[in-house]
Amino acid sequence: MAKDKVEKSREKAANEQAIKAAALKLFSEKGFYATSTRDLTEAAGVSKGTLYWYYKSKEEVAFSLVSDMLGDFLELIERARDEGGPVIARLERLVADVAELYYRETDYLRLLWKFRADRSFIFSKEYTERVTSYYVKIRGALEAMVEQGIAAGEIREVDPRLMAFILLGITEGLEVEWLENEEEFSMRDALEVTMRMMVTSLTR
Amino acid sequence: MAKDKVEKSREKAANEQAIKAAALKLFSEKGFYATSTRDLTEAAGVSKGTLYWYYKSKEEVAFSLVSDMLGDFLELIERARDEGGPVIARLERLVADVAELYYRETDYLRLLWKFRADRSFIFSKEYTERVTSYYVKIRGALEAMVEQGIAAGEIREVDPRLMAFILLGITEGLEVEWLENEEEFSMRDALEVTMRMMVTSLTR
């Protein structure tokens, strides 16, 4: 199971770690614009210069975090795509894994949403393309799974492309509702209930 | 049917109109932070002073737009809640109306998403509360419809509160996927397909 993201880079310099941890906290709480490099370096306990020693810009700090989380999410989906066995079972396991990831890395999840709307203004062209490609790959893997399911006769004939948009959209919609109303319902339950309803329909 | 938002205020001063139109365009394209008052007033063809004659801050311009769209959306849902007749039919009509609203006011929809993640940093306490209360009312109306459906025996026993989160979440997830991939799929189809699957499950 993926190690805690911050832990992951334990081997890196303590200061780089501290910056990343501070950035995760602040960006996920306040977003990119409301977090200044002053906030960042004060929370990390380093000087301004140190921030720029490890990262070439505030943008790059943000990108590194966004990239971490999207990478983990993609990994989960690609693993589900590539495992053998019945597609429906794999989808159900994926949903459970995704829910687990969200609970474990809620700060990262929130961070992802903070960057979603404005990402093309926060990130320069180069980074935007890299972020976008994660989403493309994620959708692609989902689409492949639906195709596998149709081919295996597990899933009725649907448009795999549209279904990938729908499945991803549903997950994201529940994410955002949950992040804004964390106390009010269980993400796990909502994901499970919804996906069961979808799967029931998909399999007739 | 609600008039086009910009048209709605046709009677207001031409300059106020121009500011609102420019703000809708720029905020929905670039977001709040990446749009300066300079951008805003240049696009509207007015001076900086004029912006502050009609609005007391950049924030207020934003709020007026966000409020317009949330108001329209709420109206649609409350009307569906209060109409008589079978709940399932009303839900289906609502889904169609919502899709229509999204196509008609795509800029407004995009604007809403631009403000979603950062709204509590963009809007001061007073405005944040008013925005939040729109979302609360929207969810409340949805919850009431589910309850009506259960009471009437149209919908099987589910948690109405959770189901409201799920239905709203699904809609929002499809929205955001569509806004980011407008060319790639039809929002109308996706909403219709998904809601039919959900409704099928909800009614057994």
Place this chain on the structure above:
Amino acid sequence: MAKDKVEKSREKAANEQAIKAAALKLFSEKGFYATSTRDLTEAAGVSKGTLYWYYKSKEEVAFSLVSDMLGDFLELIERARDEGGPVIARLERLVADVAELYYRETDYLRLLWKFRADRSFIFSKEYTERVTSYYVKIRGALEAMVEQGIAAGEIREVDPRLMAFILLGITEGLEVEWLENEEEFSMRDALEVTMRMMVTSLTR
């Protein structure tokens, strides 16, 4: 005895009156910079345009008030200079009259102080000269009275010019202390006590 300054211009348009009254109130409370033309016109219940119908600038409104008060003060001193009789008695009466003026027109007095330090940055060259010339005339009249007293043998040989600075300075110093500590002592007493001490010394 001088009529109330605002009453004085009763014959002028009601709006001009209202502007002057509002300006006296606001300038004497908050000073020139902290009072905007918006404040001024709102307090006067007129539009911006009206302000500029009666006065050619915010500065001119201020000047007209400053000028009123300095004119009254000068009148008092010149009358004292030109009256016949013993100088000491005239000086004592003048002190009483001045005290009376201050109590009657405390707002005007406060206004004068609000403009004192910054007057050369508030008023353009032309107006600054006119304000300065009031102070010069006031000092001149005082100097003349001291000379009269020396000539008449009522006052011992002192430098009349220096004594004018001193007498005016004392009055002004007591003014400013009183304006800042109105509750804490009686301006009338302080002026009387101080001037009696000075006069005693001046006459041996």
Place this chain on the structure above:
Amino acid sequence: MAKDKVEKSREKAANEQAIKAAALKLFSEKGFYATSTRDLTEAAGVSKGTLYWYYKSKEEVAFSLVSDMLGDFLELIERARDEGGPVIARLERLVADVAELYYRETDYLRLLWKFRADRSFIFSKEYTERVTSYYVKIRGALEAMVEQGIAAGEIREVDPRLMAFILLGITEGLEVEWLENEEEFSMRDALEVTMRMMVTSLTR
């Protein structure tokens, strides 16, 4: 004897020094409102950012200067209060010291007057209170000296509180007349003459 105020902080960063010197010059010449941060930083030869590195606002720059001068003045008076020996002699020495301070720090003296009338609009609540407390302490020390003089039988029975207002008022009135007519009379003479007259009267 207190070192020159600007010299005092010689050890501080050269830029902070330059800002303070420029502020003293400009504020004392033109006042607070007529001096922009642009003026300030250009005169100091630093960038805008540097001003805000050393001071948190334009207001704070002003306060630091005002506070310097009031502190020196207070020190002088409190020393006179606390020295032993005859009160009259101490008062006379104090007057001489004050005159010396005024000649040495004329810019600072002028600055004080520039801030006097509008100080409560220039300074926020916190700073206004600190400025006011200087004046209160100064008056308190003067009052104490008068009381000492009465107790010792050097000064006839007068109201010490009123006499403190009068003595301070006289000094300030002469200050302001001198600042506006520096060429025309000697502050030293005026203060000495006036105080001798007052003292004569106070001691019978």
Place this chain on the structure above:
DNA sequence: GATGAATGAGTGTTCATTCAT
């Protein structure tokens, strides 16, 4: 590696004044 003083373009906002009606 690390610091923190320094930069300066850029921000949202204000406000005295003008002028068509």
Place this chain on the structure above:
DNA sequence: TATGAATGAACACTCATTCAT
């Protein structure tokens, strides 16, 4: 006379980034 919408220069202040040490 009187209005109030419109102007635009000016304002105090911020902040990502640089760089000599």
